[in-house]
Amino acid sequence: MTDTVPELTLTRSCPFDPPDGAAELRERGPVARVRLFDGSTPWLVTGHAEARALLSDPRVSSDRGRPNFPMPIPLPPQTRPTNMTATLISNDPPVHTRLRRMVIPSFTVRKIAALKPKIERIVTERLDAMIAAGPPADLVADFALPVPSMVICELLGVPYADHAFFEEQSRRRLDADGNAIRNLLTYLHDLVQKKIDEPGEGLLDDLIAEQLAEGGLDHEELAAMGMVMLIAGHDTTANMISLGTMVLLGNPDQLAKVRDDEAAIGGAVEELLRYLTIAGTLGRVALEDIELGGQTIRAGEGVLVASAIADREQSDELDVANPMRHHLAFGFGIHQCLGQNLARAELEIAFTHLFRRIPTLRLAVPVEEVPRRPNALLSGVSELPVTW
Template identity: 85%
Template sequence: MTDTIPDLQLTRSCPFDPPDGAAELRERGPVSQVRLYDGSTAWLVTGHAEARALLSDPRVSSDRGRPGFPSPAPLPAMNRPTNMNATLVANDPPVHTRLRRMVIPSFTVRKINALRPRIERIVTERLDAMIAAGPPADLLAGFALPVPSTVICELLGAPYEDHEFFEEQSRRRLDADGLALQNLIKYLHELVGRKIENPGEGLLDDLVAEQLAEGHLDQAELATLGMVMLIAGHDTTSTMISLGTMLLLDNPEQLAKVRADEAAVPAAVEELLRYLTIAGMLPRQATEDIELGGVTIKAGDGVLVASAIADREQSDELDVANPMRHHLAFGFGIHQCLGQNLARAELEIAFTQLFRRIPTLRLAVPVDEVPRRPMGALSGVTELPVTW
């Protein structure tokens, strides 16, 4: 009998689109089986309604330490669960609940709205510097990366002068040798140690005083939690700023809508988030039998939610004036991205100022010549040459 289970594809031939083979996977139904890199199989959820249902189902686990937990690609040793015990994404309640409650007060809408004036100043300063240096420019290095890096450093209380180190380690965090994650863990462990001795201002300082001192966290857990927030706080947002800019510059009729009405930028941001869905695979494991999309997912089966494909089920067309709601760019359910309010604020402010202040901004090279990030599941670019 011929094996009809297709191999999971992570490569994105176009940085704006879901992984290759998305159309064929949709034709197989909203839930179908795929073969992973190691020869094992897992269920792939490509239907939008089915993805939301699965991600909010208490009968699935995010615990990477469970036997048979699926991975869309090989993981370096330091990215495995025994070394990532304080990651919000890799734990179930009650551990997840305990960790999330510690940090969520710093990411509420009210807290982020209070940060907006500072984010605006950071964006202004970065644009001032880029414009003063004159074209051409690398928008990623000069703007898209330093804006969220500066913001997350200030929020956490991490010294910005270390940004080149942790940005480089973040870029290399999926390297097979696992050294980048070891370096990041060591850095955060030492940073937490300094804060224990000399408290300052920032979320890490608050966690030292309120959680570590009270015995709710140990130093290793806090270092890991801080590392995850540091990576998540700059990497995905910088990718969205650069890819979102690239996408709009490649679609001038959509860019015209953004420039015509700054009040419409928040809606445009939601559509860009949906259309790009840069983190396209969310792994889970069933803890009980689940009926979904016409199939039975058995207890112990691995499941991958193809959020990038599911978000395009709503529409394959980009329309910044009419965004599709309930996208999965930030996930869904109890593991929905903690920093989504911060990311939205940064994106809204970045796009508003960028296109207002540089009205002639354009790509300096054709879209297909922009250097791409060498990752499958996470889309992105390594530089973004622009001119004006």
């Protein structure tokens, strides 16, 4: 029977589109079996309504340590953190609820609004430097990566001077390098110690004062929590800045709408998030039998939500003036992206300033020649040669 189950690939022949074979997978129904590289056959959810239902269903677990947790690409065991206790993303309630409560106050709309002047300063400085040095430029190294990296450092209280180290480890982690997680955890562990000895400013310092001191988190948990926010906080946003820029440059009529009307940027960012859905698969394990899309997912079975496919259900066209509500680019349910307000602010400010400061911006090579991130769970490019 398994012979008829199609294989899932994460390859995106076009960097903007869902993984190859999406149309065939969708034809099999909103919930159907798929085969992964390791021969396992979890459920794949491609329907948008079904994806939202599954992600908000309390009968699923996000615990990556559970048997049958679906992994769409080979990851050596070392890349899965040994201490997942404090990483939010891999925890279920009640632990998840407790951890999320500790950090949510730092990511409210109001808190992020207060950060906007700092984000504007960082964006302006990066553009000043890029314009002074170029053209040409590598938009990833000169802009898309340093902006979110500096912002998350500022928010967490991590020294930006160490950015080369953690950006490298983070990239190696996504490329399935076994030691990267360990190196990052050691770095964060030492940083927490330094901050205990000499307190500074930032979310890590707040957590040391409020949680570590009160026994809410131990040293190791705090390091793990910091690591996840550091990783989640820059790679994702960096990929959205570079891919979003590519998409807009390739769609001049859409770009014109963003340029002509400053108020349009919010909707444009939402539409780019939907269109690209860079974190294109989200894994879960069913804790009980779940009826979904005409199928019965049995307790203990793995489920992959194909968010990149589901987000194209309504339209395959990019329309910045007509963004779809309820896209899945930030996930849905209790694990919905903690940093979404921050990411939105960064993307809005980055695109607005980039296209205003460099109105003649264009790709320096054809789209097909832009180097892509290999085999990553996150869609992105490793370099983006641009000129003006």
